[in-house]
Amino acid sequence: MRQLILPPGYNGEKFFPITGSEFHHLRNVLRVSTGMCFNGIDRKGNRYNVTVSSVNENSCTLHIKKNSVKELEVPQITIFQCLPKGRKMDQIVRQVVEAGAKRVVPLISERTIPRLQHNTVKKKTDRWRRIAEEAVKQCGASYVPEVFEPVKLRKIHEFRLEDEIGLFFHQLPIDNKTLHKYLSDCPPRIGIVIGPEGGLTDEEIRYLKDLLFVPVYLGPNILRTETVAVVAVATIQLLYLEYDSWRLR
Template identity: 35%
Template sequence: MHRFFVGYVIESDQVIIDNINDVNHIKRALRVQINEKLEICDAASQEYVVTVEAMDDQIVCKVLEKREVSRESHVLVDLYQGLAKGSKMETIVQKSVELGVHNIYPLSTKRVIVKLDAKGQKKKIERWQKIADEAAKQSKRSHIPEVKPMLAIKDLAGLVSDYDLVLIAYELESSRSLKNHLTDDKKKVAIVIGPEGGFEAEEVDALVDAGGHSVSLGPRILRTETAGITMLSIIQYAIGDISK
């Protein structure tokens, strides 16, 4: 069944899909018919099976079943990703959503190659959000991760205290491993990934001084589009829901 999201909590047996993009996709691309079933997730991350009753400017559905399933990890992981060039950011967004990321923060650092003005940032974030939406549907997520506005790395230090654990992937780190930091009491985690050129030493030092942890991802240097996906996979296996 095709999956869609509504931005409200379902409290009756009727569901209205009124997002114009979803309406057009259901009617024109998927060619859904009356009485066909869909999966719906609401604003409370509850999942329902519905049947289509009417289609016009809105899709009107009737609830058939509420499913008691848990598709979201009990470990909330936010990704702070150094802005990567070309299609790399699209890959990072798509795959991290599949792996259960909570939200994604594009990160501006000193070595970022891509330079975007306000208009360019808005356009890119809209594009990345669309990719996140589609990846959430495809991977049967109950929550659509949000691609947040661009954040400067100098402002990230002030957010470290919001997390149980902040992990900075740093290619010059040799003595501190990711494994040693992954314990079951960590429920809110941030991972910080540099752009193609990596971090400046003072950027890492500022985050460590604020309470973050610089970690090694092993003896091989990973590309920026690989590092975050690798860390997400390890975290979900070690303390998340992949191994459950």
């Protein structure tokens, strides 16, 4: 069952009309009819049971009831992704949102190949945001993730959250600590830096360490940047779901 994202104007009403492009999506893509039921979420992460109560030529009305199902406790993951070549960022955004990321911050690093023009930044960011929302509708996540405009890697400190542990994934074992060790206290927020195709420079690694980011080694196989992101998020989500079975005492 696909999930509906309630419009920004929704404020807890029991019945809510849908018009314009949102209605056209429901009518032409989802083929809604009276009595159809959906899972729904608002922009604050609240879940709802949604029933189509009526449909006419230019609008439909939704009957919305809040769902009190308790969410599993998982971390708030921010992906700091150095921009890859081509349209790989589209794939990364979709996959990390499906895997559980709640924030995506595209980064421009020294070895980033794409050089965005000022007049294309908003267009690309808007596309990534649409892709993120489509991923939420498909995967059933309980939130609409934030996708930011690209920033230089050295501005990453402006996007850190309180009580957030910082990780960066590296192709070499440059530290002997494990991911289990870093997550043994179950931090509520995790920031993950993923380098570009050419990897992070030594200077960038020193900068991240100064910000208390710690390195994580994923093994001997060299993964593509678009693979690392989804592997990182999915691995951390699984560790949290199985936390009681492995936590370090």
